[in-house]
Amino acid sequence: MPKSGNSTVGYGNRGFLSGLLVGIVCLGVAFGQVGTAQTPPPQPGTPQTAPPPNQQPPATPPAAAPAPANPNPPETVTHDEPATFKARVNLVMVPVVVRDKQGHAVGGLHQEDFLLFDKSKPQVITKFSIEKSGGKAKSAEPDEKGPEKPADQSLPADAPERFVAYVFDDIHLNAGDLMRVRDAAGRHMETLGLTDRAAIFTTSGQIELEFTDDRAKFHDTLLRLMPRPITSGGIARCPDLSYYMADLIANKNDQIALNAAAYETMACLNMDPTDPSSLPTATRMTEGAARQEVSNGSQETRVSLIVLKAVIRRMSAMPGQRTIILASPGFIAPEQRPEETEVMDAAIHSNVIISSVDARGLYTDSTFDASQRSSMNANFGRIKAQYDREAARAQADILAELATGTGGSFFENNNDLEAGFKRVATAPEYFYILGFSPQNLKLDGSFHALKVNLKDPGGLTSQARRGYYAPKHLTDAQENAKEELREAIFSREEMHELPVDLHTQFFKPNEETAKVTVLMHVDLKRLRFRKAEGRNRNDLTIVSALFDRNGNYVTGNQKLLEMRLKDDTIEKRAETGLTVRSSFDVKPGTYLVRLVVRDAEGQLMSAANGSIEIP
Template sequence: MKARVILLSGLCSLLAVAGDPADEHTKSATKDESVLHVETRLVEVNVVAQDSKGNAITDLTRDDFNLLDNGKKVPIDVFSAISIGTEPKAPNLPQHTFSNRVGLPTATVILLDGLNTAVEDQTWARSEVISFLEKLEPQDRVAIFLLGDHLYVLQNFTSDPKLLLEVLKTTKPRVPKELAASTPPAPTPGSAQPVDLNTALDQLQAGLPTGPGGTTGASTGTISGAAETSAQAAEEGVMMQFEGHEGSFFVVDRAGRTVDALLAIGNYLAQFPGRKNLIWVSASFPVGTGFDTPRQPGDTRDQIQFTGEVKRAVKALNNADLAIYPVDARGLVAGGVAAGATSIAGRNSTGSGLPDADNFYSTRGIMEELADDTGGRAFYNTNDLAGVIRHAVDDTRANYTLGFYPHIRWDGTYHNLKVKVNRPGVHLRFRKGYYASLVASATEDQVSASLTRAISSPLETTGLGLTVSIEQRVEKPARRLKLNITADAHNLTFQDKQGGKAASLDFIFAQLDTSGKVVSDVRHTVSLAVAEKGMDVVLERGLSVNDLLEVTPGATQLRLVVRDTASGNMGSVTVPLGP
């Protein structure tokens, strides 16, 4: 039996406006009205402000900031300031009201990198993470992820240090076979270099003594022995090239898996409002392959740089407004920063260092680039990992959000962002840009699949903020609920329309039984128009609709999913229906 949803008169009402809810600020769009041409999207920039000693500055106002998009000053349409003292607590919702926005606005993910970090470095770094967690503060909200064969969520967000410590103490470090396989064995002194057979023969002939008239004085036996030696050299060269190709494969694989993990984390955390930090505890990031030694004649090794992959990761992290804090799991390297990378033996200031300085500086460069582009900070060459993780988490204690609506062509180009403050001695960290990318239109099958996932997920989807209240219950002749549904307008994509803005939303009402099985569902699309003068009110109080739901016998809960058709942003709320 399908659930029957009866839309109230006018379908849409704006509760944010005093007086008649169906006033001129908002109305249902009609088919005869003009085609929508221009999109309006809110771009938010999270800013951390500190003094020269690293102390948070918490008293800045909107007027203190200047925001520039590609060098052009833009108005700050949305402004908020969050600090430990002013941070909003989870709201106390009225009776019979349900929301997917009951969490606090800051979150930190600690990513333990078991793919690019040696076991001994993982072991030591985990002990430092444990030291940090043992002193976790009540306002800290931390999740622990692991990068290995796949990306794993060891513990989702919690402020309970016992849960976080338990999962770390029961999870063993991962043996990163891919890391060892990425570096083929170095050639031993005197071994063959990877050259082809003809080159080897030419080199050999050039070294033989010459006879009268300039002819070679080599005997048949000498030539035979030379050919055998050359064949052996060629065989060894082929093996070295094979090992080089094999190592390149694992480097490419590690780079791909690492970037995919960062993309997944960015997409996941994009659902949450407010400041998000990713603390990436790792010893390396593959920046390229095939450039470690000069190419020889006949060398067929691949030469690949992962610049595109890094840009792809930065794009996803910026779209999520997620700041990344890379923490070098190797600690203090032997011989200082110029000595190169080392393992556990190098966690002191003595020693002769290791020869792999290029890898050390390349990794450090990537870490700094990711941190700088996303508004985070890179930490390396220190043994106090617990301390630097604390510094990274403390960035959530005070931060500002500046939002603006770009009047640009959404053509996929990169826009540089710059934030200035008119107060001396203030140091700012913020993401350095955004991509003006359009979201590709999803097919009907893709939309249905995403809605189905949102229905079945054990977690609420939070890309679109929703609040649902049961306004009235009717038991006879059939059981019905009058629902008021309010969507956070900051998460919607509005499009220009004559005299105002417009948005389109997909609604799906899925009723589930006690086992979580869907017993009925219905979906419809609502087009909404908002007068230009009503946008401020809509942004402040949300966009609301009223619906009347007939409860299906056997259903014990309603999973409401709402999707913004323009951006694909979704939100879901679970409403208990009772026995």
Template sequence: MCPRYFRSSLLSLCWLVLAQSAAQPAQTGQSNENQSTLTVRANTRLVVVDVVATDNKGEPVTGLKPGDFIVQEDGTEQEVQVFSFHQPGSEPPAATGPFAAPGRLPRGVYTNVPQYRTGGALNVLLVDALNSNFVDQAAARDAMLKFLEKLPAGEPVAIYLLGNKLTLIQDFTSDPEMLKKAIAGLKQPKSRAMTNAADSMVTAQLPMGSAAAETVGSMPGLLRGLAEFRDQQSAAQADVRVSITLDALNALARSLAGYPGRKNLIWVSETIPITIAVGRTRANSNRDYSAAVERTENLLSNAQVAIYTVDSRAIAGSTQFNVAGDPNPISAPQSEKQTLRGEAGAVASIESDDRVSTRSTMNDLAEKTGGRAFYNTNNLEGAVRKSIEDGSTYYTLGYYPANKNWDGKFRRITVKTERPGVKLHYRQGYFAIEPQSYAKLDASQKSSDLAQALSLSFPVSTALRFQAAISPPSAETKNKVLVNYAVDPRQISFELQSDGLQHASIDCAVIIYSQKGEALQTLSNTMNGSLKPEEYQRVMERSFPCRQTFDLGPGEYLLRLGVRDTRTGLIGTLDAPLTIPTQAAGTESK
């Protein structure tokens, strides 16, 4: 039996059967052998560019019209077909239909559709404890508290903490008291991937004690061995931090994608563990991360996320002249290190390279996503404030590229205006990735993406909107838990194939967790839809269905439910509590 709510307002599996739709469930990874491989695709995509316009004093410029902008892609002018203006206090656009923000839902029905709506930009404060030491974390927290004391009215802010995993500390709100309470309650976790997370990233080259320093100084081979070990340790830790950081940014992009409009990501960090050079992106281990970083940048751009990087180190001298920053304070005095195999010079070189690398990467990430980079300032509060002010008033331009060759290469976007005295900044471009290219990715990568999205270590994803109705075991469900999914069809990639049918494929998955967060069971299946024109029209007016049933004994559980478009890789997840009383399990029909 299907829940009444789904019969009345959303398309359920029951409706699909009654309509004699060709949607057939299949195991993940399997395909229909009779399905034709000839397809007709709408080979286009809308490119969205958020543009911040300011005058010579840095104040936002309002009143610009579509004709005031000239948009070019790789030097070729594009026709602007989407235009809108946004500023703080703007009324959010009217939302209608089953996948609008629903408010209160019927019992047993859950959704990942974002509840918070605004007509302006959203702001996300990312406190980076993974790549920052204790001292800089404390400085960043104090700066945020000062900023929140004077938070402009109507500015929605969410707070995330990047530690050994990404954690949502406070969801979107414009209430300064709630935000201050969240920041004040932040614990300062020690980064497991930094050599000296207490204060400095510089590692001691010598054992503790001046006698040991003298001994090592007389044995060049041992000194070189210690230096090589230090470098290998640093490289391994950098790889760990790169992996966690990119996973966190990917998860943020998926979590924010369902919110309409621009999202300003204010990333407060001591360092970014990636070096972006011409044609190559690497970590300190020299491992090439170009493909991974490009994918992350693409996810962020598609989610309309602009990165504002804030260097939490402020203005500071070398750590070797700061006793609090010496990772080995009772070893040889600084004066001795000045002459011992040139350690002072080596430390200065390491710190200089790290700062140059970090600032180069900060600039690159900000420019490519349409944000700004802030460093060399002791006014961290001001940097956070300027980040939010800069991205709060903007224009959204959209165009369909004239070049339909999706070759994966980077395409540079240029936006100009003939209005005198107006300065524009926006994201530099995008990677021309075919929208349906996700299906061609390595199976292990796709499996990893879904597993990450279904993990409680990451926030829920809103990139693919859906609702789920959960029915506990009963005689009507044959003593099984029944989950009916309803996916927003407007976000699904349909293909018109040579059989005249519209084809789509959606993965549905669930991980069942205990109240302690222990994964107990994982289930997944794929719904392949082959729809006639009239069926396709009805689906587009309602939803695309998927269904799961499974056995579950009495107890309290948390379900992380997920859906994924197998062609585009768009993912949506939600959390749903489920309580099965003792009498419900094994209930027989009377």
């Protein structure tokens, strides 16, 4: 008889951004670890919380005297030890959207239609796929065995397929822009479909709403939004330096910027321009203000990027199409470019599209803004206005980079913010993923500029990420394997590389609880084996998970099926195959089921979707 054991995996999703300013939020999936003790079963239907990352496994008891080798080892063993996968080469993933002259996304292109350059050097595209928005879920067949009732696995009509996270940059937004973009988001939310789920997050971490289809909760949360700058936002400053201009003064020794700001300091402090000491004093004050603004701006940018990564991790746990809409006036990241690249890499690997709405709307030149202070020197006043224009463009650049680098859209310089939300919330109908392995890549963290061209454009244009930063160390092969499984379990994409099928059953011992059984059936005739020591060897890692009707993770487990089969066993099981069961205690309700299976020999993967409705 095969041995069996479940490794229950849990995630805590409530309030995951709270406390962000005092530490980095760590979200994610920790698949089952090797252990000798059975994990206690979860409480019915309640999302479980993963153990703290620093928690040590139970101490291993003293080893007993070694037993004599079993001359006839079992042919199949199922337990909760994760499989060991071969290391994969370092891949750089590049999402590309190709559009025609009307701006429509174009499908039907092939790998050979693209040219990819890394630091102007042509690269060999080793991974290629075309992604289409939306998709159909797989219907699984019921199992007729046992006392349990076979579940209807066709997905319900309102099963979530698309998840939209509205991220409001309340750190950088002023009150007027925040009110306008908030109202536009509320109107846009009314247009979301039956299978859409929406969430609200803020860069300050103070306000959040988990994914829901409850529009009343959504609007109530919107009304709670307000500017929450980390530094003293809203207070008149002298001089009024942008992070962009402060960086030029403090880090790039831009004397023109320093002089322009110094004259503004003299004006706002009503210093006597005829006093020879006024300009040197104003210059020293400006230099100090620039250093402080760089410190403040760097902190606000870093927190904003940390929040985006946290939201991406949160969205990676949603089983469907994932879009982040960042509503922001933009910000600059002169010292945080590697962190920005990490955000894009995380989004690409989690199949999350980031789109951006510039909440400032139509840009207005500060030169003609009567509310702005005038400089004592007209020439330097014009120079200051020029720096303000450059700062505005720099702030927009990061919004554009996040969008183009992840396959999203960027809406700017337009006051119709509702139309902006409508445009960016719709993922491109088609986009391509190009992957390549950089040759002789140095682990030095340096920036690599990327360029993607079409061999025969024919009026088509391509949008792709602009570059990436080289890693400073190689990732662990075992961690890569876990990450691939995690990405697959929280996707809705179906894969059929292995001959496996998904079946479900449920049994109700009473009106309050139910037991769901997820069955993985594998066809041995079509599975690849490696011959060793007279046995046919392969290992299957099997991950099962349940999600509620809003796509929130409820519970899951992982098993490893080790097969050391004799030839006659494969012949006997040719028609029946093998079945592995995973059971969960839940409350009655509707659940989405996700099954992912990966083998060790062929490095192949299959994934299937199902649904269970327990009355």
